[in-house]
Amino acid sequence: MLPIKKHPTQEFRTLxxxxxxxEELISxxxxxxxxxxxxxxxxxxxxxxxxxxDYISGxxxxxxxxxxxxxxxxxxxxxxxxxxxxxSKKKR
Numbered sequence: 298m299l300p301i302k303k304h305p306t307q308e309f310r311t312l313x314x315x316x317x318x319x320e321e322l323i324s325x326x327x328x329x330x331x332x333x334x335x336x337x338x339x340x341x342x343x344x345x346x347x348x349x350x351d352y353i354s355g356x357x358x359x360x361x362x363x364x365x366x367x368x369x370x371x372x373x374x375x376x377x378x379x380x381x382x383x384x385s386k387k388k389r
Contacts, residue, residue: 302325
């Protein structure tokens with residue numbers, strides 16, 4: 298997050314002083330916008346240097362995670378007769 302710059306309150310006596318201050322603020326806003334844009338773009342840079350090994354290891358990791366989730370849901374369904382404790386109606 299960009300630091301917040303606090304300026305002491307100034308008293309303006311003429312329109313020219315107000316215009317000068319306005320121009321200073323506009324330039325500061327443009328500089329901050331440039332910094333923010335560069336930081337934002339650095340955050341979401343797409344990594345092009347992935348190798349085939351990285352792709353395969355990511356695929357395996359995602360597969361193991363999916364299987365683990367499937368087994369946990371299956372165990373919950375088996376132990377609690379439904380997901381989130383909802384019981385199915387039993388036939389008499």
